[in-house]
Amino acid sequence: MAQNQDNLHAMRHSLAHIMATAVTRLWPGVKLGVGPVVEHGFYYDIDAGDVTISEDDFEKIEAEMQNIIKEGKQFVRSTKPIDEAIAWAQESGQPYKEELLNDLKRAGTTVAKDLDADELGTITDGDSALDEVSFYTNGDFADLCRGPHVESTNKVGAFKLMRIAGAYWRGNEKNAQMQRLYGVAFDSPKELRKHLEMLEEAKKRDHRKLGQELDLFLFSDLVGSGLPMFTPRGTVLREELSRYSNELRERSGFEKVWTPNITKKELYEASGHWSKFGDELFLVKSQESSDDFVLKPMNCPHHTRIFAFQPKSYRDLPVRYLETTTDYRDEKSGELGGLNRVRALTQDDSHVFCREDQIEQEMDGLLAAAGDLYKTVDMNLKVRLSYRDASDGYLGDESLWNKAQSQLKAAVLKNGLDYFEEEGEAAFYGPKIDFMATDAIGREHQVATVQLDFVQPERFELEYVGEDGSVQRPIMIHCALLGSIERFLSVYIEHTAGKFPVWVAPEQVRIITVNQEDETVAFADSVAAQAKELGLRVTIDNANESVGKKIRNAEVMKVPYTLVLGEKEIESGEVTPRVRKDIEVQPSHAHQKVEDFLRSVSNEAKSRTTKSSL
């Protein structure tokens, strides 16, 4: 298995090399960046000068790649001293390679390790010292590369070029933008086909498609991009989820607060957000006063004002505030996408103000709440410890940072969470524990987050009176369980493929009438009334259509339970519920009394289970 993995890796690496060969043959003089292996395939960054490569060119590039593969040239590995390599880069007109090599020479091993493996890592020569780098040559084309490669160009399996994208040289938007050509590659055509089919399947559960089909949310050009609106059905999802999220915290002492949607910009100058995010705030102009207002982009500064409203004693702590509220951020246009990234986002936000000795207990409570929520929605999340990096975009004393980071790690370890650590992912005021969910095509998105903050209490001069009468500074713990409701929905809709469990389903029971006789309609009405009495979301389909058609409509809308009501049901007072296929049903009698059916559905909803007790 490991053997196969290694081979697949070498194959993908070789394909990146072959693609670079092909592009160089087709457009002589292109300048090459880096060409690493990624999940499912590979890419290569290319600067083609004035030439624009587009997806229409894929056929041509793939054909040339096939030629190279047919030639079956050996990949020959060689090494050069770094100065010779630099000379080679200069001679062959490869300024990007030259830059990398110069950095390698200058940086030495220590720094090279810190750099992204996709960049410098690809050209370092494994464990050996950096005074030498490796090359792979196939025929007349040589490329700087760590490898490994397969032995010759005809041993590369099945591949397909997928798309082309812009990518800044070395990930910095101040640098030149190169063209990144992506391909996928597998051992066999069969596996490639399987992968492409999987992508087709994933498209069917795309939250944007399901949002349309299941009548959940919409965008309007008149309202603006990144500003979703929710239909009655979509609003049920939002409210059921945020209610649950709130319950989980109210249980452990959180109290709801309310803050306005606009505020003077001075609030964010105080918090530090203005200087960091000023250009992403929506400005609001008052016609009555000279104040500059902004739409609030987050809630912590407001919550510090509520905390500071009355003097606090150590006995008052922890103080726990909870607010589900919509924030506004003027994201750059290219960063918006479906519900995942919007300009009006609703956070199920909360803040704890506590003493240092209370951090552990508070963190435990929040991590447990996150665990409960994600167990209920049946999602497995990766936990990311998001630390600061060496850049200067962070506020606060470095020793406080170190302490906060180790406290977060301790909490994660104590709670037995699987985690990974990543530098440069922290908020500017503190490190975070981020819960990462995966969408239908495998992209990761942050949902829940727990953050430790020593900075804002400082900047807002928050205090409480300690046991000995001295003035103390509280610590803030930020937490959102869903994160942004919109983003959560984007992954949750894809996770469930729109087959929502009963407790969140916008429509829990659909009643279908067999005919439009008065008696039938009256019976349907009475069943619906009973269902509503039990707090169920129920609709009646009394359309003049065939029963088959109406069943189909209920199926298409993924309604969990459907009742067909006609003469038989009126006579017996019993129903035979049609259960959505994904719902686990414990073996039980197929038909049952109306009251029994409705009561058990109602119990399922209350207990937020995914199993049916019918």
Place this chain on the structure above:
RNA sequence: GCCACCUUAGCUCAGUUGGUUAGAGCAUCUGUUUUGUAAACAGAGGGUCGUCGGUUCGAAUCCGACAGGUGGCUCCA
């Protein structure tokens, strides 16, 4: 914001190299039908082909700008 691509009816999509009144299925409405567990039948309405500008005797089709979207990059409190 940057790179590539996309935009035809409410939805999904046809529309041949620029050439009459731009088509289909579903949905909607009307009529017939009163229906038993995934699509009854018939008819009708619905589009200045994303917007604006240009080329042309003639533009859904070619060119440009803008808007919206998709996939990436950058960013993400």
